[in-house]
Amino acid sequence: MMSYTVEICNDGSSSINPLIARGAFGHVDIALIVGWQCPSPDADAKKEKAAIHSVKLAAIKTIPNATNKSSGALTREAFAELNALRLLNGHANVTPLLGYYGARDKFGSGWDWGGNELGNLSSLCLVFPYHPIDLAEALHYRRLQCFADGSPHQHSHLPHDVVKSVCCDILSALEHLHSHHILHRDVKPGNLYITKDGRVELGDFGLAKVIPIDNVDQIESETGLCTLQYRPPELLLGGNGIVDKVEASRGAMDIWSAGCIFAELVTLSGPLFPGQSVLDQLARIFHVLGTPTEEDWQGVSQLPDWNKVTFEHQSGKELQEITGKCLWSDGVVELTNTMLILDPLKRPSAQQCRQSFNLNDDVVRMHGYESVVKALIPSSLLTEDPIYVGTHSTEHDRLAYAKLCASRVACARRNFPKSLNKTAKQDDSAKWRCKSKPRHITSALYS
Known part of the structure; x- marks a missing residue:
């Protein structure tokens, strides 16, 4: 009989540092999932003890202050x-x-x-499989690798099978979410995790929202949804991202974010719209895609912040001009064009996008996953998992060795190269001006 336990790598009594990442959400620590081979019911308990059968890496996301002080219920x-x-x-x-x-x-x-009273429990701990890298780190690694000498190499672009595999996995995840009437609301490379087998998984559902289809008006406008560089224009203009019942099930705001990621995969040059503020972000979007009017985006003038700022009229340009001339296209750039339509009602659903890719062949998918591992996961971050602990005599020694291995993995993640933080310059042609005094503009426009 098998049983499993979650083993943290540092209980405060050792010098092991299990930290992988820390942010506004809390922190993520590396941990172990230990499979124990338990004695059979008819065995002599004094002679036969539980033995370690397997040890796998895990990640524990700890969310502090996750309960209400008064009721003890989750926030x-x-x-x-x-x-x-x-x-x-x-x-x-x-x-x-x-x-x-x-x-x-x-x-x-x-x-x-x-099984416990919630009143004294303040943190929520979520246990996930350990993944060697997220897509943001992976693309950052590729840029470091390709431009280390100051000039692009001839292989600076990702192979087309890597791009198609990653894109297909992202769309598959979004199709699953939207079929359950759930919006992620923070799709970005940092929330996409690459498994050791090359598959991409969507994570971090801290901003996710179940949409009440019967009454979409219940969804209030919220500031700060979706990371700025991947935030759709309807949110930037003060909307709630939900236009009507049809759009709610299509998840247009997530589709926009995914389109920005697709462009980033093709160019390998950072965010497509690297704005530093809401106004800057809108200016960059309109500079590329054109300034919207009621003719091409019905209802845009009704968005809360539309009348607070006016932008210089621009006709926009084709996305191919931004992504440059690729040796391959395979429909990715064309699909990205449709995902980055300003009017959310005109964007395709995740299911419609996925039909653009012919990746149903299992052999093709497996080849794509193998290419993802080679192209996006540094060898220094690939580790033995499950951890082999058979050379140690006692269960205590085996567990101690596994924790030491896990701490080395966490150390490698913390020491991952973090240079090459170049901020794109503001394009002089992206201009805007306020229609009223700054104090009348919502604070969201400056966030």
Whole structure:
């Protein structure tokens, strides 16, 4: 009989540092999922003890202050993330939730959430499989690798099978979300994780929203949704990202974000619209795609912030002018063009986008995954998983060795190259002016 436990790599009594990443959401630590071979029921308990059968790497995302102090229940944000993960679990392109529990301290030493009073538990700990890299880090690595000597190499672009494989996985994840009437609302390279097998999984559902199809008017406008460089124009102009019942199930705001990522995969030169503020972001979008009018985007003038700023009229340009001349196209650039239409009602659904790719052949998909591993995962971040611990005599020594291996993996992630932080210059042709005094413009326009 098998049983499994989650083992944290540092309980405060050792010098091991399990930290992988830290951000506004909390922090992510490396951990172990240990499979134990338990004695059979009729065995002599004194002679036969549980033995380690397997040790796999895991990642624990700890969300602090995840409960209300008065009731002890999960906060709305923490519940929304947990609920989305549970609803979407089981899809190949959504990071699986292996478990969750409440914790009283930063080390989260393993109380089962369902069996304890919530009043004293302040943190929510989510357990996921460990992934060697996310897409943001991977693209950053490619730029470091290709431009290390200051000039582009001839192979600076990603192979077409890598781009198609990544794009198809992203669309597969979004199709699954939108079929469950869930919007991710923060699709970006940093929330796309690459498995050691080359598959891409969508994660981080902290901003996810289940859409009440019967009453989309319940969705209020919220500031700060979606990372700025991947935020659609309807959100930048103060909307809630939901136009009507049809659009709600199509997930147009997520489609826009995915289109920005597709362009980034093709160019390998950073975000397509690298704005530094909401106004700057809008100016960059309109400079490339043209300034919208009611004729080509019905309802744009009704968005809350449309009348607060006016932009110089520009006709826009073809996306091919931005992405440059590729040796291959294979429909990716053309598809990206349709995903980056200003009017959200004219953007295709994830299902329609996925039909553009002919990747149903399992052999083709496996070849694509192998190419993703070679092109996007540095060899220094590929590690043995499961961890082999058979050379150690006692279970205690085996577990200690596994924790040491895990800490080395975490150290490699923390020491990952982080140079090459070049900020794109503002294009002089992207101009805007306020229609009223700055104090009348919502704070969201300056965020």
